Amino acid sequence: MLEIGTQTHPLPHQDALYILLHRNQVLIELDNEFLIPFTHFQPNSKMSAIYCGQWHGQDVFVCRFESIPKGFSEIGLRELLFLQDQAHYLLLSRAHQLSTWDRDHQFCGRCGAPMNEKHTKEHTKICSVCNLRHYPRISPCIIVSIRNGDQILLARGPQAPKDRYSNIAGFVEAGETLEQAVAREIQEEVGLEVTNIRYVDSQPWSFPHQLMVGFFADYAGGDITPAPGEIEEANWYPIDNLPNTPNNATISGQLINLHVEHIKKAKTH
Ligand SMILES: [Zn+2]
Numbered sequence: 001m002l003e004i005g006t007q008t009h010p011l012p013h014q015d016a017l018y019i020l021l022h023r024n025q026v027l028i029e030l031d032n033e034f035l036i037p038f039t040h041f042q043p044n045s046k047m048s049a050i051y052c053g054q055w056h057g058q059d060v061f062v063c064r065f066e067s068i069p070k071g072f073s074e075i076g077l078r079e080l081l082f083l084q085d086q087a088h089y090l091l092l093s094r095a096h097q098l099s100t101w102d103r104d105h106q107f108c109g110r111c112g113a114p115m116n117e118k119h120t121k122e123h124t125k126i127c128s129v130c131n132l133r134h135y136p137r138i139s140p141c142i143i144v145s146i147r148n149g150d151q152i153l154l155a156r157g158p159q160a161p162k163d164r165y166s167n168i169a170g171f172v173e174a175g176e177t178l179e180q181a182v183a184r185e186i187q188e189e190v191g192l193e194v195t196n197i198r199y200v201d202s203q204p205w206s207f208p209h210q211l212m213v214g215f216f217a218d219y220a221g222g223d224i225t226p227a228p229g230e231i232e233e234a235n236w237y238p239i240d241n242l243p244n245t246p247n248n249a250t251i252s253g254q255l256i257n258l259h260v261e262h263i264k265k266a267k268t269h
Pocket of ligand 1: 108109110111112113127128129130131132
């Protein structure tokens with residue numbers, strides 16, 4: 001497992017592990033498909049190696065390449081979500097988010113000075129001119145499974161495959177609580193009122209820096225009215241006759257499966 005820790009960040013060294021990225025893709029060795037992170041790598045002086053924490057007791061860094069080095073190929077983080085275990089996915093998510101932050105915060109957003117100075121104990125860049133601090137960006141998003149008796153609501157967005165149905169989800173607005181975001185997104189996207197909003201689980205979704213916060217809610221009123229351009233189709237589905245839903249590696253799939261289990265269990269008591 002990854003330990004994030006609060007110790008002083010070490011400099012890259014020979015015995016460390018490395019995650020290698022090319023743009024937004026993860027690099028894998030051609031003949032060693034899923035050996036991530038890598039041992040026996042040493043970044044050159046031009047490379048920015050960012051400390052991610054300790055992976056099974058060993059320091060781990062992320063480095064970004066401008067072109068694909070010889071002997072490597074690239075694979076998407078989203079594909080790796082389905083191919084690797086949750087612990088590896090969380091490590092890669094963190095590496096990807098830290099690397100994106102480093103690339104996208106080269107200059108101060110307030111005064112425009114180059115951001116060369118880094119905090120030695122936490123991931124913070126400090127502007128040497130105006131002292132503004134820049135932290136890795138994390139964008140909270142709510143995702144919610146809604147129950148109405150023995151049915152749950154499933155919806156399909158315009159980008160989703162024709163036969164794939166999922167939960168309602170959306171970004172949290174500035175100044176909003178998570179629960180307010182849940183109620184607002186449901187009202188905006190399908191025109192329903194809900195009650196009994198409760199937290200279930202969360203998952204980092206590093207595409208590029210969302211944190212998905214999962215909830216259950218109960219139907220309280222209104223008729224399904226899909227928002228044009230946002231939702232192609234939304235319906236109540238009986239839990240014993242669900243359409244095609246997202247893979248269980250995603251929080252969306254996990255929420256649906258867990259909600260179905262809860263409803264079934266409640267019926268037998
Ligand atoms: Zn500044």
